[in-house]
Amino acid sequence: MYHHVKNLMYAVNVGEPDVRFGRMLLEQFGGANGELAAAMQYTLQGWSCDDPERRDLLMDIGTEEISHLEVVGALIRMHFKPMKKELEDAEQDPLVAVVGGGGLNLFNSMGNPWTADYLKIAGELDVDLRNNIAAEARAKITYERLMHLTDDRGTKDALQFLMTREITHMKAFSAALESLGKDPFSIGKLPPTPGLVDEYYNDSTGEDPEAGKVGVGKWIEMNGLHVVDSPFSFDAKGSGLTVDGHNGHNGKSSTRPRPTSGAKLKTA
Ligand code: MN
Ligand code: MN
Numbered sequence: 001m002y003h004h005v006k007n008l009m010y011a012v013n014v015g016e017p018d019v020r021f022g023r024m025l026l027e028q029f030g031g032a033n034g035e036l037a038a039a040m041q042y043t044l045q046g047w048s049c050d051d052p053e054r055r056d057l058l059m060d061i062g063t064e065e066i067s068h069l070e071v072v073g074a075l076i077r078m079h080f081k082p083m084k085k086e087l088e089d090a091e092q093d094p095l096v097a098v099v100g101g102g103g104l105n106l107f108n109s110m111g112n113p114w115t116a117d118y119l120k121i122a123g124e125l126d127v128d129l130r131n132n133i134a135a136e137a138r139a140k141i142t143y144e145r146l147m148h149l150t151d152d153r154g155t156k157d158a159l160q161f162l163m164t165r166e167i168t169h170m171k172a173f174s175a176a177l178e179s180l181g182k183d184p185f186s187i188g189k190l191p192p193t194p195g196l197v198d199e200y201y202n203d204s205t206g207e208d209p210e211a212g213k214v215g216v217g218k219w220i221e222m223n224g225l226h227v228v229d230s231p232f233s234f235d236a237k238g239s240g241l242t243v244d245g246h247n248g249h250n251g252k253s254s255t256r257p258r259p260t261s262g263a264k265l266k267t268a
Contacts (some may be wrong), residue, residue, distance in 0.1 A: 008071055008074055009064070009066055010158055011070055012072050012074040012075055013157075014104050014152060014154050014155055015153060015154055016081050016152050017081045017149075019080060019081070019092040020148065021079055021152075022075070022078075023092060024109050025072060025075055025076045025079065025109075025116060025146065026076065026108055027142060028105075028146070028162075029073060029076060029106070030105070030113070031142075032108065032118045032141075033135065033139050033142050034068035034072070034108070034118075035065050035066075035068040035072055035139075036065075036106060038065040038135055038139060039061075039062050039065035039069060041064070041121060041132065041135060042058045042062035043058070043121045046058030046059040046062055046125060054125060057172060057173075057176055063261075064165065064169075071162060075158055079155075081102070093111070095101075095107065095111045096154065097161075105254045108140070125180065126182055126186060129175065129177040129180075130171075131144070132173045133174055136166045136167070136170040136173065137166075137170060140163055143159050143163035144163060146159055200216065200225040200227050201228055202215075203230045204230075205230065210249065239267055
């Protein structure tokens with residue numbers, strides 16, 4: 001059940017309305033990483049969740065995101081005000097000015113309509129919690145970038161609040177994920193193929209024009225991976241790529257399927 005409280009979650013004041021900035025704020029309203037996407041993703045996951053404690057968390061955060069949507073909406077409404085009078089401001093977003101009368105609608109900053117395709121819902125609790133941690137990270141970085149693009153004190157304060165809450169959510173989703181006590185690489189029920197799962201394919205040849213010779217970092221082995229050379233090797237004389245049976249660093253052939261002999265390979 002939903003209930004509307006007439007206060008905003010964070011009081012919003014805009015000193016200097018800026019239509020162009022309002023348009024950028026639409027990313028956090030009807031955009032891919034915006035508040036509606038977050039609210040719908042968590043709420044729908046919550047409605048589907050059979051685990052009562054994690055469902056409660058998903059519903060709490062999903063509900064808070066609707067309150068964030070309301071705060072972003074209030075900011076956009078204030079920034080869009082000049083659009084209703086001035087041609088120059090209306091020109092910044094004719095779709096909003098002419099079709100929407102300078103009001104709110106579910107578009108991103110480029111006028112693309114909001115879509116359920118933005119939602120990442122896998123129907124598996126641990127996978128969804130990972131989706132949510134990534135969504136919070138994207139929301140955080142979007143707020144941070146927006147904060148760099150405005151000098152308006154009231155706008156910056158509201159964005160600081162919203163940005164901070166996304167890290168709070170990230171912490172909560174991370175705690176929920178850890179509380180499941182699952183091996184982080186155990187996803188779903190079927191085990192991966194032993195051996196193959198630990199092969200990292202070094203699929204790059206040559207030198208980086210700027211950085212020179214850059215190899216695979218030692219850190220790749222942190223989770224039990226080892227480096228296996230690509231089945232493609234580069235002929236420096238310029239005849240392009242060839243397929244061969246390069247051995248892996250461990251001396252064993254990679255179990256990676258090779259392209260069939262008729263496969264066309266792009267020459268460098
Ligand atoms: Mn939010
Ligand atoms: Mn959030």
